[in-house]
Amino acid sequence: MLRKPATATQVTHLQRLWLYVVxxxxxxxxxxxxxxxxxxxxxxxxxxxxxxxxxxxxxxxAYLDSxxxxxxxxxxxxxxxxxxxxxxxxxTLAAYGLHVSRAKxxxxxxVLLILPMIxxxxxxxxxxxxxxxxxxxNSTIPGxxxxxxxxxxxxxxxxxxxxxxxxxxxQEMVARSMGASRPWAxxxxxxxxxxxxxxxxxxxxxxxxxDEVVIALLIAGGDKATLTRRMFLALRDEIxxxxxxxxxxxIGLSVVLLALSQFLQSKKN
Amino acid sequence: xxxxxxxxxxxxxPRNERALRRQARGEQGRLVALSVPAFFLVGALVLVPMGWxxxxxxxxxxxxxxxxxxxxxxxxxxxxxxxxxxxxxLVTGLCVLLGFPVAYMASQLGPRWASLVMLCVLFPFWxxxxxxxxxxxxxxxxxxxxxxxxxxxxxIDTPLKLVHNFTxxxxxxxxxxxxxxxxxxxxxxxxxxxxxxxxxANLGASPVRAFWGIYVPQTLSGLGAGVILVFVLSxxxxxTPALLGGGRVMMWAMQIERSMAxxxxxxxxxxxxxxxxxxxxxxxxxxxRLTGASAGSGGH
Numbered sequence: 273m274l275r276k277p278a279t280a281t282q283v284t285h286l287q288r289l290w291l292y293v294v295x296x297x298x299x300x301x302x303x304x305x306x307x308x309x310x311x312x313x314x315x316x317x318x319x320x321x322x323x324x325x326x327x328x329x330x331x332x333x334a335y336l337d338s339x340x341x342x343x344x345x346x347x348x349x350x351x352x353x354x355x356x357x358x359x360x361x362x363x364t365l366a367a368y369g370l371h372v373s374r375a376k377x378x379x380x381x382x383v384l385l386i387l388p389m390i391x392x393x394x395x396x397x398x399x400x401x402x403x404x405x406x407x408x409x410n411s412t413i414p415g416x417x418x419x420x421x422x423x424x425x426x427x428x429x430x431x432x433x434x435x436x437x438x439x440x441x442x443q444e445m446v447a448r449s450m451g452a453s454r455p456w457a458x459x460x461x462x463x464x465x466x467x468x469x470x471x472x473x474x475x476x477x478x479x480x481x482x483d484e485v486v487i488a489l490l491i492a493g494g495d496k497a498t499l500t501r502r503m504f505l506a507l508r509d510e511i512x513x514x515x516x517x518x519x520x521x522x523i524g525l526s527v528v529l530l531a532l533s534q535f536l537q538s539k540k541n
Numbered sequence: 542x543x544x545x546x547x548x549x550x551x552x553x554x555p556r557n558e559r560a561l562r563r564q565a566r567g568e569q570g571r572l573v574a575l576s577v578p579a580f581f582l583v584g585a586l587v588l589v590p591m592g593w594x595x596x597x598x599x600x601x602x603x604x605x606x607x608x609x610x611x612x613x614x615x616x617x618x619x620x621x622x623x624x625x626x627x628x629x630x631l632v633t634g635l636c637v638l639l640g641f642p643v644a645y646m647a648s649q650l651g652p653r654w655a656s657l658v659m660l661c662v663l664f665p666f667w668x669x670x671x672x673x674x675x676x677x678x679x680x681x682x683x684x685x686x687x688x689x690x691x692x693x694x695x696x697i698d699t700p701l702k703l704v705h706n707f708t709x710x711x712x713x714x715x716x717x718x719x720x721x722x723x724x725x726x727x728x729x730x731x732x733x734x735x736x737x738x739x740x741x742a743n744l745g746a747s748p749v750r751a752f753w754g755i756y757v758p759q760t761l762s763g764l765g766a767g768v769i770l771v772f773v774l775s776x777x778x779x780x781t782p783a784l785l786g787g788g789r790v791m792m793w794a795m796q797i798e799r800s801m802a803x804x805x806x807x808x809x810x811x812x813x814x815x816x817x818x819x820x821x822x823x824x825x826x827x828x829x830r831l832t833g834a835s836a837g838s839g840g841h
Contacts, residue, residue, distance in 0.1 A: 283748050295646045298639045299661045302719060305676040306668050308686065312679060320679045322686040362579040369575025373568075381576050388587050392777025392821055394794040395814050398801055399590025422586045425579050483669040485780050490802070500671050507671075507784050511678055519672040526668045 313516035331517040348499040355420040355481035360474040363428025371436040389426035397490040411493045419487050424477035435469025472536045475529050598811035609812035625793040629775035632714045636771050640722040648730035666720045674781045677713045705787025713785040722767035729763025769828040773821050793817055
């Protein structure tokens with residue numbers, strides 16, 4: 273097996289062994305650190321040892337018993353859910369309009385809409401803080417939703433536009449030539465066919481909002497602190513094992529959403 | 542429906558061409574208008590504040606000033622700038638060293654193994670940045686996993702200082718940035734025609750020579766995209782350096798946050814911000830030129 277050629281140019285697997293070893297190490301480097309948090313969250317000790325000497329659920333209990341963590345969790349999910357709606361609706365409308373119109377101005381508009389992805393997030397955070405200060409949106413749920421939506425719109429735009437490219441817009445033309453209005457044709461003909469892209473965009477928007485740290489750090493004070501903001505501040509002071517429990521829950525959620533998005537992607541093709 | 546479509550349908554030049562054209566333009570305008578809600582959000586929360594930031598950086602209490610910018614030459618700021626660039630270069634270099642073999646291997650594997658490898662590469666991409674940074678804190682701290690393993694194995698007597706310094710920040714940032722390098726590189730490697738390698742061997746090139754002479758040049762556009770992406774993201778990175786650096790590694794983004802939140806010094810914060818913005822947009826503009834040019838010269 274090892275002596276068989278790995279490529280057409282007769283390099284054997286044995287000669288390539290070093291490559292496989294390096295790649296395996298890099299993949300371990302990418303995956304293992306995140307996974308190690310999971311067993312640690314079930315440790316019974318205050319100290320983070322691996323493998324843990326005794327197992328318990330005390331850090332999950334600590335998380336559920338703390339009203340502060342609970343409140344932050346509720347804020348985070350509320351904001352993520354609303355962000356998903358706002359970003360998906362505005363982003364999909366923009367993607368549809370800009371794709372179908374084929375106007376020259378559309379190109380410039382989409383470049384501007386992509387900007388939040390390009391500008392360093394610390395600058396977005398400072399700018400949003402500046403913009404919210406006079407209108408009192410700092411440390412409010414609507415403020416956080418608007419800020420996170422801006423962050424998510426570029427990805428929604430890109431994902432939905434990619435879906436639109438696979439869709440033959442003439443189908444909508446046919447529907448309209450048979451008397452459907454444009455909004456009706458969009459809802460009944462176009463939207464069902466780009467459904468998977470829109471749903472995968474919505475998932476992305478949800479995750480972006482849930483994981484966002486820097487903007488929340490600058491604009492979400494008081495009882496509107498998000499989960500990630502509270503985690504960040506807790507980590508700066510001391511390494512509390514409660515965070516291992518929260519991290520494990522977040523990893524679980526991420527994996528579920530990743531699987532879901534992969535599923536949607538595979539259905540698209 | 543555009544004016545051209547109408548003409549195709551009717552076959553001859555319609556007499557009401559002007560009216561149709563006007564209608565088509567109106568239709569186009571209404572479609573573009575669908576992007577207004579998104580555009581309004583981005584405009585109000587990104588474009589206007591960036592303009593405002595620029596204004597704050599050049600307009601002080603007594604008129605226009607460049608003082609905020611000349612102040613950036615002060616040693617404290619200069620040190621931040623140097624740290625930021627050092628870290629960005631180091632992280633980018635390490636990402637290339639680690640990412641190239643993985644992308645190369647993934648691009649040569651069969652579809653099932655390749656998608657498994659790419660799933661592993663994407664896995665950290667989909668877990669929260671904060672969770673991954675926390676994981677590194679757990680691993681690298683003084684009484685952390687790595688130190689206790691090394692001590693149990695008798696390799697070291699006293700714990701190594703792996704975190705709350707430059708080393709920890711570098712490790713954490715490489716871990717976060719690696720997928721950004723692998724993805725574009727992998728995408729470009731997949732398009733490479735491996736028959737070219739056979740042709741090179743046929744013409745007498747050794748595998749090493751064929752690799753460096755034929756294969757690597759074709760990966761350069763993907764590699765360039767990945768390198769610039771990682772570099773730019775590193776320049777403006779906040780979360781991981783703030784936690785793994787333990788206050789000892791002062792990055793550009795942290796200086797902005799500190800000037801604003803701790804000292805309330807909007808002049809310094811805005812000038813630092815404008816410089817970061819200009820650097821970021823400038824580098825990305827170069828990337829666009831680069832990938833645009835290489836896409837034209839590449840055979841595929």
